[in-house]
Structure formats: C-alpha cells, structure tokens
Amino acid sequence: MKYMITAAVAAATLSACSSADRQIGAASFFTEAGSTLDAGDFGEATMNNRLVQTGAQDYTINLARRFAADVDTTVNFAFDSTVLDAAARSALMKQADWIRQFPEVRFKVYGHTDLVGSQTYNRSLGLRRAQAVVAFLSSQGIDRSRLEAVVSFGETQPLIVTDGRERRNRRTVTEVTGFVKNDPMVLNGKYAAIIFRDYVASATSQIAVTADQLGG
Numbered sequence: 001m002k003y004m005i006t007a008a009v010a011a012a013t014l015s016a017c018s019s020a021d022r023q024i025g026a027a028s029f030f031t032e033a034g035s036t037l038d039a040g041d042f043g044e045a046t047m048n049n050r051l052v053q054t055g056a057q058d059y060t061i062n063l064a065r066r067f068a069a070d071v072d073t074t075v076n077f078a079f080d081s082t083v084l085d086a087a088a089r090s091a092l093m094k095q096a097d098w099i100r101q102f103p104e105v106r107f108k109v110y111g112h113t114d115l116v117g118s119q120t121y122n123r124s125l126g127l128r129r130a131q132a133v134v135a136f137l138s139s140q141g142i143d144r145s146r147l148e149a150v151v152s153f154g155e156t157q158p159l160i161v162t163d164g165r166e167r168r169n170r171r172t173v174t175e176v177t178g179f180v181k182n183d184p185m186v187l188n189g190k191y192a193a194i195i196f197r198d199y200v201a202s203a204t205s206q207i208a209v210t211a212d213q214l215g216g
Contacts, residue, residue, distance in 0.1 A: 064175065067098060071098050072094065075088035076088065076167050077167075095137065099137065103146075106146045107177060109134050109150070116163070116165055119156075130151060
C-alpha cells in the first residue's frame with residue numbers, strides 16, 4: 001500500500017512538472033521578438049565571453065531596456081502590405097530621434113506576419129516589412145550601416161494565436177543589438193559614457209548655468 005501511494009505521488013509530480021514545462025515552453029515560443037535580447041551565448045561562446053569580459057554585454061542590455069521603455073519599438077501593417085501608415089511613420093520618427101542620440105549603437109528590425117498564407121510567402125513579407133522600416137529610419141538620418149532588416153521566423157511568433165487576420169501580428173520590432181565595432185568610443189571601452197551621455201550633458205549644462213549665475 002505504501003509503495004502504491006509513493007508511486008502515485010511520483011506520477012503526479014512528474015505529470016505536474018511535464019505540464020509546467022509545456023507551459024513554459026509555449027510561453028517562450030510565443031515570446032515577442034524584441035522583448036528579450038539575444039545575448040549571443042548560443043553557438044557564440046567566444047563572442048559571449050568577450051562581451052562579458054569587456055562589459056559590453058551588460059551595457060547593451062541596459063541600453064535595449066531603455067530603448068524599449070522610452071519609445072514604441074513596434075509598428076503594425078495592413079494585411080499583405082509593407083506600406084507605413086501615419087501611425088507607423090509617427091512611431092518610427094520617435095525611434096529615429098532616439099537612435100540619433102547614440103551613433104555608436106547598432107539596431108535590428110524584425111519583421112513579422114499573421115498566420116494567413118504560406119510560410120514561404122510570409123517569410124518574404126516579414127523581411128520586406130523590416131526593410132521598409134530600415135529604409136524609413138535611414139531617410140531620417142540614421143546611418144544605414146547601423147541598421148539590419150531581418151525576418152524573425154516569419155509567421156511563427158504571433159502575439160495573438162489565431163489562424164485569421166490579426167493586425168497586431170503584422171508588425172516589425174526594432175531592437176538594440178550591439179555597438180559599432182570601429183567606433184572610437186567603443187574601441188576605448190567607454191560604454192558607460194555612451195549609455196549615460198544625456199545625463200552627463202544635462203549635468204554639465206546645469207553646472208554652466210550655475211557658474212554664470214555666480215559670476216559678476
């Protein structure tokens with residue numbers, strides 16, 4: 001009897017763990033591209049070690065979080081379209097204003113679709129949407145070499161799981177991905193100076209005003 005109870009408890013525990021694992025797996029599968037940063041540790045051990053040792057990785061993650069908190073990183077599209085409507089252009093102009101503050105930083109734009117249509121077509125459509133966003137950001141004075149358009153699994157990362165048309169799934173997500181390799185600030189490892197540039201500038205400005213007030 002004792003053995004049967006123990007076996008039943010073990011079976012229940014395994015069942016619960018399997019259910020939890022499935023839920024975690026499903027949640028991570030449908031995680032929004034752009035909500036987490038690819039740290040480069042999968043298949044890129046050497047790069048990951050270098051980023052950790054130089055401190056670049058921590059600063060990249062911090063900057064990505066600031067970008068996501070300060071601006072809307074997502075724009076949406078009409079069905080089977082790559083046209084940027086007024087709302088999309090407005091969001092991208094705010095992204096461009098933010099990106100211009102950090103000429104040492106690189107970005108990726110991920111393109112997505114809804115589940116209507118073939119996977120092959122949707123991968124192409126997602127990439128074209130990302131390219132449309134990159135072209136617009138470039139027109140706002142962002143160096144094209146700092147922007148990369150990629151398709152993020154085409155239709156396989158929906159925000160809303162449905163086989164029908166869903167505007168929220170037809171989107172691009174802009175994400176901080178790292179630093180420009182040959183930039184003097186980056187070569188000197190001055191990541192903190194890049195990240196906190198606006199704070200330093202505001203403090204310097206305040207000091208200057210205070211000095212003027214004390215003069216004469």
